[in-house]
Amino acid sequence: MPAANTPDGGSKATKGGETPTRREQLLTIAARLFADKGFRNTTVRDIADEAGILSGSLYHHFDSKESMVDEILSTFQEELFGQYDEILASGDDARTKLERAVRVSFEAIDRYPSEVAIFQNDADYLGTFERFGYLADRNMQSRQVWITLIEEGVRTGVLRADLDVTLTYRFIRDTIWVAVRWYRPGRGLSHTDIADQYVRILLDGIAVSGG
Amino acid sequence: MPAANTPDGGSKATKGGETPTRREQLLTIAARLFADKGFRNTTVRDIADEAGILSGSLYHHFDSKESMVDEILSTFQEELFGQYDEILASGDDARTKLERAVRVSFEAIDRYPSEVAIFQNDADYLGTFERFGYLADRNMQSRQVWITLIEEGVRTGVLRADLDVTLTYRFIRDTIWVAVRWYRPGRGLSHTDIADQYVRILLDGIAVSGG
DNA sequence: GTCTATAAGATGATAGAC
DNA sequence: GTCTATCATCTTATAGAC
Incomplete structure (x- = not known):
């Protein structure tokens, strides 16, 4: 079962010097928080706060x-x-x-x-x-x-x-x-x-x- | 600031072969769960469940x-x-x-x-x-x-x-x-x-x- | 020493407006 | 793409009965 979740059609992570998509920006923020505090101790609100949006809005980009x-x-x-x-x-x-x-x-x-x-x-x-x-x-x-x-x-x-x-x-x-x-x-x-x-x-x- | 929380008068951890007190039994259970799942990911209910009591009862033994x-x-x-x-x-x-x-x-x-x-x-x-x-x-x-x-x-x-x-x-x-x-x-x-x-x-x- | 009952807040996730 | 509003659930902790 592939792990990707890419409704946009299959863009991978940020490679090369291209401008990161919003999706990639959010993943970068989430990765840093997961790394610092652990996956279970990072709330979707933490991620949304750092991104400057509300937690519900994250679910437009990701399932979970x-x-x-x-x-x-x-x-x-x-x-x-x-x-x-x-x-x-x-x-x-x-x-x-x-x-x-x-x-x-x-x-x-x-x-x-x-x-x-x-x-x-x-x-x-x-x-x-x-x-x-x-x-x-x-x-x-x-x-x-x-x-x-x-x-x-x-x-x-x-x-x-x-x-x-x-x-x-x-x-x-x-x-x-x-x-x-x-x-x-x-x-x-x-x-x-x-x-x-x-x-x-x-x-x-x-x-x-x-x- | 000393860490101990010993209303019974100062018993340390289980040393030697003495029978562990209820307090020590609960600490042993808690320690194993904290080690396995992490402190924040272990709930007081997890500890109480393993001890066979309800979570509220833990607060008879410990402040928090x-x-x-x-x-x-x-x-x-x-x-x-x-x-x-x-x-x-x-x-x-x-x-x-x-x-x-x-x-x-x-x-x-x-x-x-x-x-x-x-x-x-x-x-x-x-x-x-x-x-x-x-x-x-x-x-x-x-x-x-x-x-x-x-x-x-x-x-x-x-x-x-x-x-x-x-x-x-x-x-x-x-x-x-x-x-x-x-x-x-x-x-x-x-x-x-x-x-x-x-x-x-x-x-x-x-x-x-x-x- | 344990239970019943419950408070007060946090959590992941959803539905629909804008 | 984000917000408003909200739900159902889980969390630590407390008060008082047994």
Whole structure:
């Protein structure tokens, strides 16, 4: 079941430099609020207030609050997983693939902070509705990406053979995505700087070698 | 301002093997629900239902929903920070102190999974009320513990001198506490096993040395 | 210590005017 | 595309009976 809700005929999210439609403006506002306060703790009145309209008017654009978050999340996920697929299909060695996957993930936090935050905070709750079944699918898909990369690394001798693959996957996943809690695009370290340092710590640790 | 709400004269939480009071039973139920669904998404009716009473009856035991979460969080934090203080005051070398702090934290996740989850998910929101000002204080205190340990490690030559101390602190903090999302006491790896593997990855990385 | 009953406000959503 | 007006439901919390 596709997530889109586009009576105008199928416009996606804001890509390129085109002027955003009213629908897109409203989704941007909703995404920021959902990210800041959580989906259930954001009221349709909150969204309408920020948009300068009344809550009832929102229902001219969207069926329901759920339709809004559905459109926000599904658009983002398509893009991210397209990039993971590209990395998996590439001919790079295991270490390079792992590094690329880390960098692409931090880039996603930079470009889609609200979407990432919503997924991190509300996916479990939303996943209880059939409509959002694709969230659990994406979770499994992401897990498969990382497990594949880690196992390839161990097999080709670039990663330690004694690693607990599942635990390593969790550590990598958690450390990357939880950064959405403190990373602010345009302030402090850039997402590429953070990815550099993270890759270094992940691969070589924080201790002095041979210590 | 103390957080306790103890008309009975000051009983703490359930320690040792004593039979829990009705008050403690209700707090245990509330803590699990707050952890699972979030503070704002747990209704007093949810808590009362699980306890087998009506929502109004809860107000015989507690002033408000906020008093409940206050008592849950403050009791837990006293214990955890007592352990950090002990480590800081010890004569151990920097590497040992860092390892001990990691282990104590994973042990806290094991013993107080609900409390940790509530703090992770709802501290930002609760912190907006004066009553919960101590949460921000504890956050700063925790930051100071880790920063101190990392800086001591760098100074004494056991940690790499090129580390970004703040970023390293965030990575350590995030990776540890986010484990509360998937760790389940008594299932899978024990908290000591997880701490072992985590310390190894943190200090030495996942790559083969000299790779 | 729990129940009955209820207040006062917030919430997602709808129907129809402009 | 937005507003007026409103509904049915859920929310935290209270007062007093048992």
